[in-house]
Amino acid sequence: MSAATIEPKPYDRSEGAKRDIIAGGVVIAAILLFVGTGGKVMQAVVGTLIGIGGGPDKVLSVALLLNIALILFGWRRYKDLNREIRERTEAEQRARYLADTDPLTGFLNRRALLARGQRLIAGAAAEGRHVALFLLDLDHFKTVNDIHGHAAGDRVLHVSAERISAILPPSATMARLGGDEFVAMLPFEPAARPDIDALATQLVAALEASVAHDAQMIHIGASLGISLATDASAVMETMVRQADIAMYHCKDKGRNRYCWFENGMEMAVQVRNQIETGIREGMPRGEFVPHFEPQVDIASGRLVGFEMLMRWESPEYGMIPPERFIPIAEESGLIGELSLQVIKEAMEAAKAWDPSIMLAVNISPQQLKDPWFSQKLTKLLVETGFPASQLEVEITESSLFENLPLVRSIVTSLKNQGVSLSLDDFGTGYSSLSHLRALPFDRIKIDRSFIAAMRGSPDALAIVVAIVRLGESLSMPITAEGVEDEATAVELTRLGCGKGQGWHYGRAMSATDTARLLADRDLLRTPLLPPTSPDTGDTEPLRKSA
Template sequence: MFAIPIAFFLSAIITWPILAEMELFERFYAYSRAHEDWDLDELVLLIGNLTIALIFSILFQWRRLKKLTAEREMQRQRAEKNARHDPLTGLMNRRAFTSALEKISDPASRPKDRVIAMVDLDRFKPVNDLYGHAAGDATLQTVAQRLSDEVGSDGILARLGGDEFAIIYEGTIDTNQAERISRRILHRMEEAVEFEECRIFISSSIGLVKWNTATPCAEAVRRADKALYTAKKEGRGQFAWYDAELDRQSHARAEIESDLREAILNCDIEPWFQPIIQIESNTLTGFEVLARWNHKSHGQIPPSTFITIAEDSGQIGNLGLSILRQACLAASHWDPKLTISFNVSPYQFHDPQLVDQIKEIVSECDFDARRLTIEVTESSVINDFEVARAKLDALKNIGVAVALDDFGTGYSSLASLRQLPFDRIKIDRSFVTNIAAEPQNQKIVSGIMALASGLELDVTAEGIESSDDLSYLQSLDCSLGQGFLFEKAVPAKQISWLLESKWIDRHVDPLDRGIEPPKDLRDAG
């Protein structure tokens, strides 16, 4: 009689993990209907067997659920670790590093001075190119281990991505300690990395910043990045501290670069004109075109600043063409005997379209190309004389004269003169200003004048600022001159005043003739 309940009990234990509870009780109901003639003791025994089966089933399910919960917790912890740690090096990643910064700078905690270091590897890209990505990964792992050894428990170390690492020094650490650790890191990074049969050599640069935790985290990281940029700019393989003044200058430069494109489009950068004088007759022959930019917030920006930015940002070509177009348009209304000289940047000179662009501008402005002189520096032509010769010949074919600017400052001036078809040379102002008191400069200028005479070239002397400078150049029969002694550069709208006042009779002051200068020229002195 008991064989049937026991069999049912065993069947329930075996099948319980598979069967749903409803299905099991349906089986029990069908079984009980088939045995309606059971006695009370048999029913009690059956219920007892079912209770035991239920307990075993609950225990089984509990153990199974506990195992699943443990596996899910491990997966969660693994996912959290992967989300906060770099899988290659095991260090914190950028997300975890940012969280650590935010925790340290919690407003509830007292602000403290800490040091943040940004570490970036030098010459890392060639490692992947020469040895493969496996070698690159091994190098990064070695770097991470070396950084961990040097930083130890004194700081928080993270890999931000690529070959860039970051350190937050915990506790109180002064600048001397931070610099000592940085020197050790720089030294360790120069040690060879062993990979298979290769020895890989790299170096690193470090940017350091003192961080008061009251300062926003993003600003602290930005300052550390600026310090790192400074270290790389100064030669790599060294550390540099954040410099607020350099940062201010960098910010101003970034603002200028951002405004430069719009300024070019709107012709906010204008041509100014400095007179070029025939020294022997003291007459005006033309002007050199100089760029001037009156920025809306920075005021007058030196050409050396915005021209360098234009070259670095690839906008020098558009800037040069804009200035030349404005200059030709203004000069087209002047006396046809007056010429203009325009300096072309080395970057612009290498543009294959330069000659066509100049030809198009003089045509648009109805400006006689024979009144234009293009000035180039030796750095524009030194790399390939044949290409330079072809371009200079093309300019001369459309009627444009060419001059070698800043003569005497290069290292191959004679080769340039011998091989290239220049019409004129310009003596750099560094040799001319105060020449009467500089015997060495006198010898250099005398030699240049003798060379130019032998090659039948005109000479323009820049930087004439005193009557002594002028007298010495007159004694050498220098043909042309320009400088503050004659006039500073002026905007196009003041050329008429100059022509009417200063170049009608230079021996009579224009105010004595009743000719008053424009207000902006009076304000400029």
């Protein structure tokens, strides 16, 4: 066996204790002998000095010297034992601290929280008090790591822990569960629940403030779920799970807020988990497919393009609308892969269209946080052979606020490939002329809420008119979403709006029905082959002829 593989023999505490007992016994014996022989030897030495006697006995003198040596040895061993005990005690305390503490924040870790929390619940119940458990999750924390790096993520966690500690009372038990999740437990009198609400409000407000890191201001927020223990029967694992459910309920409601756990939330979480599981299992099975909503030149009625809309054809639940699963795909981090998968299918279908027909695709705000998104979309164009000049990427205004420089880099790269760029949902609260100047947009899309309300609301009509005039002054064509009747189309024509889409022109249809529609209008590059099986798409023909 080589020297590299020889392991040191582990320290045996029982053997060490035996050696300490033997050493102690030797020292005690030496002290007793010293007392017995020392007196005689010293008397003989003194007698010799004053001229009485023949001097100390040599044997007794040697015994005395040996006793002194043993006593010195014992004293040194005593000091060594004291030092070893002190070092061992400090090491055990340090090991216990590391075992119970999160090193980044100084809070308890999950294991220590579960143990101490259960004792806290029992102690509070004995005093007739309740316990509130806060579970706090930082919003979009993964984005901080992806964009700014893990050092910035650690900085955000450290600052968040400092803010939590500054707001909560010293009696609170604070822990970091892992990642960006924090827990705090607070005993309180049953009548003092408003105080807990006030603390939750302060925590959410404090964590909304930006964090400075390397000359950058990182914007975060927090969603806070609260569960309640009213007696000693409460179980820590259950309380954490309930607070986690309440926290996700906050995220569904818009984030940056707090919610108390309610029994109905558990069912909603179960449904959400079923949908997320269905998304993960349905993606490799090809259950997500593109549908296409017609876009028409309002003045002439000519078909000019389609907007791709995602549909989920679940074998278990049937056709699931996007508003049911896309938010969950975004929260679970699946939206990027899912979107690119369906966009690729759309490109495969659309490359047979006439070059005059545009394909518009919506991009999730989460995808614009991916520095490699432009390259991924360009790769799809190459793989499918779809012309970049026929692709229009739609970006919502809300996605521009978190990292405008990154978005600018992405869209500039796409523009260099020949892709068109559209600013979607314009006018919904984030509108800024600076965005129209900062990014190379080709088109503005008016949000459907203004189109639906403009005939009955002078304010909505004024907004539509202002956006159309803005587009004219910037030489940017306007698309109106949500055109659902002839009267709205006529009014938009009068205002000078160029393009429209909505139920008035046709609902979203499957790829097969879209190909049939284009074949009827002689707008396919290649003839349409007869279908081998009936199509089940929800087709509604255009109300205007091309």
